[in-house]
Amino acid sequence: MRFVWLVLAWGLLVAGSPQSFRFVHITDTHIGLRAHHEPTRAFVQHFNALEPQPAFIVNTGDCTELGFAEEYQHYRAILGELRARLISVPGNHDVRWSPIGKEGFVRYVAPLRQHWEYGGCHFFALDSTAPLEHHGHFEPADLEWLADQLRRLPKDAPVFLFCHHWVARDDPIIDNEQRLLQIIEPYNVKAVFVGHGHRDEMWRRNGTLFLMAKGLYQGSYHLVEVDLATVRVFRVTQENPAPTEVAVLPRARLPKPRLAIRRLTTRQGVLQMAMEWHSPDGRLPTEWQVRFGDGRWQPLVPRRRGGHWLARVEVRDAPPGALRVTVRALVETEPYEASRTVRLAGQVRPIWTFRTGGSVKAQPVVHRGIVYVSSFDGNLYALDAASGRLRWRTAVGGSLVAAPIVSDKWIVVGSTSGAVVCLSRADGRIRWRAQLPPPVFATAAVQDGVVCTAGGDGKIYGLSLEDGTLLWQFQTEMFVQSRVATAQGLFLVGCWDNHLYALEARTGALRWKQKFGRSFYYAPAIGSPATDGGRVIVPSNDATLHAVRVSDGAILWQIKSERGNSFGYPSPLLRDGIVYCGALGGRGLLYAIHARTGEPLWIAELGKTMYDTGVAAAQGYLFTASVSGRVFWIEQRTGTIVAQYQLPEGHIFCVPDTDGKRFFIGSLNGEVYAFPVLVRNK
Numbered sequence: 095m096r097f098v099w100l101v102l103a104w105g106l107l108v109a110g111s112p113q114s115f116r117f118v119h120i121t122d123t124h125i126g127l128r129a130h131h132e133p134t135r136a137f138v139q140h141f142n143a144l145e146p147q148p149a150f151i152v153n154t155g156d157c158t159e160l161g162f163a164e165e166y167q168h169y170r171a172i173l174g175e176l177r178a179r180l181i182s183v184p185g186n187h188d189v190r191w192s193p194i195g196k197e198g199f200v201r202y203v204a205p206l207r208q209h210w211e212y213g214g215c216h217f218f219a220l221d222s223t224a225p226l227e228h229h230g231h232f233e234p235a236d237l238e239w240l241a242d243q244l245r246r247l248p249k250d251a252p253v254f255l256f257c258h259h260w261v262a263r264d265d266p267i268i269d270n271e272q273r274l275l276q277i278i279e280p281y282n283v284k285a286v287f288v289g290h291g292h293r294d295e296m297w298r299r300n301g302t303l304f305l306m307a308k309g310l311y312q313g314s315y316h317l318v319e320v321d322l323a324t325v326r327v328f329r330v331t332q333e334n335p336a337p338t339e340v341a342v343l344p345r346a347r348l349p350k351p352r353l354a355i356r357r358l359t360t361r362q363g364v365l366q367m368a369m370e371w372h373s374p375d376g377r378l379p380t381e382w383q384v385r386f387g388d389g390r391w392q393p394l395v396p397r398r399r400g401g402h403w404l405a406r407v408e409v410r411d412a413p414p415g416a417l418r419v420t421v422r423a424l425v426e427t428e429p430y431e432a433s434r435t436v437r438l439a440g441q442v443r444p445i446w447t448f449r450t451g452g453s454v455k456a457q458p459v460v461h462r463g464i465v466y467v468s469s470f471d472g473n474l475y476a477l478d479a480a481s482g483r484l485r486w487r488t489a490v491g492g493s494l495v496a497a498p499i500v501s502d503k504w505i506v507v508g509s510t511s512g513a514v515v516c517l518s519r520a521d522g523r524i525r526w527r528a529q530l531p532p533p534v535f536a537t538a539a540v541q542d543g544v545v546c547t548a549g550g551d552g553k554i555y556g557l558s559l560e561d562g563t564l565l566w567q568f569q570t571e572m573f574v575q576s577r578v579a580t581a582q583g584l585f586l587v588g589c590w591d592n593h594l595y596a597l598e599a600r601t602g603a604l605r606w607k608q609k610f611g612r613s614f615y616y617a618p619a620i621g622s623p624a625t626d627g628g629r630v631i632v633p634s635n636d637a638t639l640h641a642v643r644v645s646d647g648a649i650l651w652q653i654k655s656e657r658g659n660s661f662g663y664p665s666p667l668l669r670d671g672i673v674y675c676g677a678l679g680g681r682g683l684l685y686a687i688h689a690r691t692g693e694p695l696w697i698a699e700l701g702k703t704m705y706d707t708g709v710a711a712a713q714g715y716l717f718t719a720s721v722s723g724r725v726f727w728i729e730q731r732t733g734t735i736v737a738q739y740q741l742p743e744g745h746i747f748c749v750p751d752t753d754g755k756r757f758f759i760g761s762l763n764g765e766v767y768a769f770p771v772l773v774r775n776k
Contacts, residue, residue: 155185155258161192414440454760635662
């Protein structure tokens, strides 16, 4: 036993003391696609033959193609042959289409975040994924954890970060990446390794190196050699199998230039900025640029006054709301950036905002003056619709991805933990709790005393509204993530197995099913079905919107969206004989379609990409939002955009709801916003 403890103590000493070692960065293995298995096995043999052996190998996500249990088992079997330690990071493919969500990654592969030390260096694996989504997001708890861990380190300790989605590029995909950059700025972060883009690229921001590799099956990886003085990064590709040195970094912490925005104000459409530039070697910027939000970089010509650089820029065309201003100073070709947000006044603004403890993806549901909000922090919130004041909060557990369904007496909501709970609407007390195989993504529906929802096992469940007991179950071939609809005694359910199901509410018996979409990836599963009782409207991600007769499943009409803008993600709204539905694509198209004939009445171009959002309607206006947080007021009759408002950073995947006076929408930044339905003229 004494010998064992001596070996462990020696291992800890080696891991924590400065020394020379090497590690490997791989990414995007996409195990589950059979064509990738043999190339990955070949690389496992290649890595096992390296001498000296790498201390560890990090895979920055998309470990599997779909996050299925059998794919994780293949992943473990193939990469389990590595001699070196393997650290795996979740990617969007691991959680986006997975019937078992992030819980599956934790169960079969690794924790969602990790910190380890080796050779006097510190390494952090971060989770940048959002459930069911392509885009990236860091949950506040993960960023707080990282900040706390970094505070405990010596300021000069070399640090390396790993996450799936890219960071600090001109085309941001992580909504709160600025917060990450702020956290790591004071520390000796040598490099950040990412995947997702399937490209061999390298870039710098604020003195930190960022590296992306192609998928391992495409023949690309990074080999990093760390000695007592330097960090040398080599790239290996299919075209150039000999390691090619792409970067040499000092291991020690060196002073670096810093840019800060010290003052940012607006007046009469003119933005006034004061920047401070500090460079240890006295170098001055050779070029200045500025950009607003996710727009293009524009030339900036500031004038120097004392220790500050001053600039004025017109922003008259910017919508009201939060305007993120990013200034870039180029020293030769190396960029240093600083970012701040300024509020622009205009014709609209939020009535109130409320911050939950986690991301908000599900629709906030308003009923009798109260807004009910599901949060990734596992809590259901009840907020006063007029003031945003918290009425009550109930911990359900897991993460609440599904929206609640609400009646005068009860509320039902499901959780990624598999729990389905029924609460008292008055005070949020739990009346009953049922346990399904996790996770529960689908927003439930109630009809004839039956609660219909779905679990992570591919089954649709009917539970008793009275006490939560199981009444029936129906087996599909995949899983359900969208809202369940009801009509004519049926539950209407879109599923990732490409089918739209109509199930008898009382018994769960199949009345009919329709198959849509040319493959799994194009199933009628993301946008929720909408019904007027006689017909059901459902989008599939092959750019098609379908109208189906509720009674027998007959297809009434089908319409394709315009090229490059695909039906399938945004949920349709069926109101007064008209279908309103957005389309995924850079133009941000919103359609008004005659529900009986499928004839388009108008198409509005919002100019911003929409994802899993939808539309609410009240008093002649439509309300929707882009993934980048731009909120729109649209004239219901003509499709004319009458107002816009830019929310602070945070992806929007949320369908809004309205009580006729206000509409409510949530963001991955954890905020819920209430806006007025009517807008005043400019």
